[in-house]
Amino acid sequence: MSNKLPILMADDDADDRFLVQAAFEDNDLSHPIIFFEDGEQLLDYLSTPELIPNLIFLDLNMPKRDGREVLKVLRNNNRWNNTPIIIFSTSNAPDDVNTSYALGANCYIVKPSSYEELKTLVWSIHRFWLQTSVAS
Amino acid sequence: MKLSTFNLLNRTLSEQQFALITRFLFGTSLILIIALSYSYNEINQELINYSEKVSQTQEVISGLKEVSSALYETTYHANTFVFLKDTAYINKTLAAAKTIPLLTSRIDTLIKANPPQIKRLSALKKHAEGFGIYTEKLLKYGSTVNPAIVYALYKKKNAEIDSMVKLVADMNNVEDQLMHTRVRSRDNYMQQVFRYNWIIMLVAVVFLSSAFVLLDRELKRNKFYRVDLENKIENLNRSNSELEQFAYVASHDLQEPLRKIRSFSDRLISKYQQEVSDEVYQMLTKIDGSAQRMQHLINDLLSFSRIVKTGSESKLINLNTALADAKSNLSEMILENKASIHNESLPSIEGYGSQMVQLFQNLISNSIKYRKENQRPVIRITHRLVNGEIIPGIQPSHEDIQFHQIKINDNGIGFKKEFSEKIFIIFKRLHGRNEFAGTGIGLAICKRVVSNHNGYIFAESIEGEGANFYIYLPAESMLS
Numbered sequence: 001m002s003n004k005l006p007i008l009m010a011d012d013d014a015d016d017r018f019l020v021q022a023a024f025e026d027n028d029l030s031h032p033i034i035f036f037e038d039g040e041q042l043l044d045y046l047s048t049p050e051l052i053p054n055l056i057f058l059d060l061n062m063p064k065r066d067g068r069e070v071l072k073v074l075r076n077n078n079r080w081n082n083t084p085i086i087i088f089s090t091s092n093a094p095d096d097v098n099t100s101y102a103l104g105a106n107c108y109i110v111k112p113s114s115y116e117e118l119k120t121l122v123w124s125i126h127r128f129w130l131q132t133s134v135a136s
Numbered sequence: 137m138k139l140s141t142f143n144l145l146n147r148t149l150s151e152q153q154f155a156l157i158t159r160f161l162f163g164t165s166l167i168l169i170i171a172l173s174y175s176y177n178e179i180n181q182e183l184i185n186y187s188e189k190v191s192q193t194q195e196v197i198s199g200l201k202e203v204s205s206a207l208y209e210t211t212y213h214a215n216t217f218v219f220l221k222d223t224a225y226i227n228k229t230l231a232a233a234k235t236i237p238l239l240t241s242r243i244d245t246l247i248k249a250n251p252p253q254i255k256r257l258s259a260l261k262k263h264a265e266g267f268g269i270y271t272e273k274l275l276k277y278g279s280t281v282n283p284a285i286v287y288a289l290y291k292k293k294n295a296e297i298d299s300m301v302k303l304v305a306d307m308n309n310v311e312d313q314l315m316h317t318r319v320r321s322r323d324n325y326m327q328q329v330f331r332y333n334w335i336i337m338l339v340a341v342v343f344l345s346s347a348f349v350l351l352d353r354e355l356k357r358n359k360f361y362r363v364d365l366e367n368k369i370e371n372l373n374r375s376n377s378e379l380e381q382f383a384y385v386a387s388h389d390l391q392e393p394l395r396k397i398r399s400f401s402d403r404l405i406s407k408y409q410q411e412v413s414d415e416v417y418q419m420l421t422k423i424d425g426s427a428q429r430m431q432h433l434i435n436d437l438l439s440f441s442r443i444v445k446t447g448s449e450s451k452l453i454n455l456n457t458a459l460a461d462a463k464s465n466l467s468e469m470i471l472e473n474k475a476s477i478h479n480e481s482l483p484s485i486e487g488y489g490s491q492m493v494q495l496f497q498n499l500i501s502n503s504i505k506y507r508k509e510n511q512r513p514v515i516r517i518t519h520r521l522v523n524g525e526i527i528p529g530i531q532p533s534h535e536d537i538q539f540h541q542i543k544i545n546d547n548g549i550g551f552k553k554e555f556s557e558k559i560f561i562i563f564k565r566l567h568g569r570n571e572f573a574g575t576g577i578g579l580a581i582c583k584r585v586v587s588n589h590n591g592y593i594f595a596e597s598i599e600g601e602g603a604n605f606y607i608y609l610p611a612e613s614m615l616s
Contacts, residue, residue: 015396022403090392113395113431115402 005054010036012062023122039065060089075104165343176332186322193315199243206235260303267296383441387434397427436577443584453489455482462496475504479517486613491585498578503546516545538611545604550597
């Protein structure tokens, strides 16, 4: 078993998916990232047993099932209770931030407006969330 | 609804005319009513006077009648005695006779003001005395004495009676005539009283009606203005909220593609910098630079739109605290540029705290930013109370109000006098992007904050010699 568990990302914006992928690559991080276009796809994927992702990136506003719903479902399920979930959204509205944390998100990040920032962000996420989880 | 609907007699009244008319109406009505009431009072007095006099005359007439009755009664009893020789009639005679002086003295008081009547009355009294004496004599001698003497006594007594009857008749005539004239006067005054009643009532009615008409007009006009004002306020509120929505949505939706532009051009630059020509690199950098600038502009527009709406309730704000907060927000900038800020004690005003912090922050950061090269920025903030009339372009209704004048002076590069109003326009700048950073929203925000507080802001400067910013805030809030 590879010690690099997959990272899951649900975002309806193809560009953002691309940019995150690029940021991981440019940081020379080789975590497998699996992308989904909406919350429903992500939840369907997770219904397969024995699947434990390392980290989940969730956009808030997606069609079908949005980030909040996914968050609720995941936190209500014992299997996913301890998986780190990062909300990754364009919105900086305090309401969205508060709701996300209240629903159990571990982190709320507003999508940065420059690529350099995104790269740095991905690197620090890797350092904290991914290295530590690998170690455990 | 046009104002012309409320014309009275096809004329509109200006506020001044209206004030004059109401004053005139009120003044003349007041004077008229007072004068008329005074005359009315006098006439009433006269009416009472004559009514009393009429009663008086009536009393004299009835008094005289009583004297006549007493006279005849006495004579009747005396004659009966003489004829029937019945001694019982002696007392009756005497009793009747006694009343005559009483009756005449009662008349005394009633005719005090009338000398001829007084003379007649004393003549009457004298004759009454004589009558009394002869009657007594008749009673004494009536049955025993010589008929010739009785006859003589009778003659004398009758003479007195005749005189008295004549005097009474005369007095009656006089009183009758008096009564007639007095009744006429009384009736005359009574008519006048009624007439004055009507006049006063008419004046009061005219005054009240015109006052009512004018008041009604004014109330209608006020209502019209009020409704108009409420409509305008509602429109304003609606367009403010639409503006805010628009600004928020626009900026939010505009930020999205901008973010992509920046992210992708950024990535291009960082990933392919080595592989592209300098020219391509330059262009990519320019694309990214423009996108960045656009982001700043949109963010600033968003900040500005948030200031337009005042949102929360106004409170008492200590401006010293607001200034301290602004300084603390700028602490890095102040430290880096070694700026020194001197301020006097500032007052407290009714307002919105966060906006005042923004106001001071923008002004101070400008003063530091536009400093002279190689010179430490020195900022002085002073305060004094002034009268509204010294403020240029002040609304006439604000002239009498007191304002706090807060002056922010710096030793920076200043600006030309002709730009002193331009600089408050959104995104208006006096320097290129390369000379000084910024989007030019700072002073527009300052102006908006100040006008949210019903105040004024002015800038004054000489190029190269620093700048003064004057903030005027009403000493007494008009915000609630």
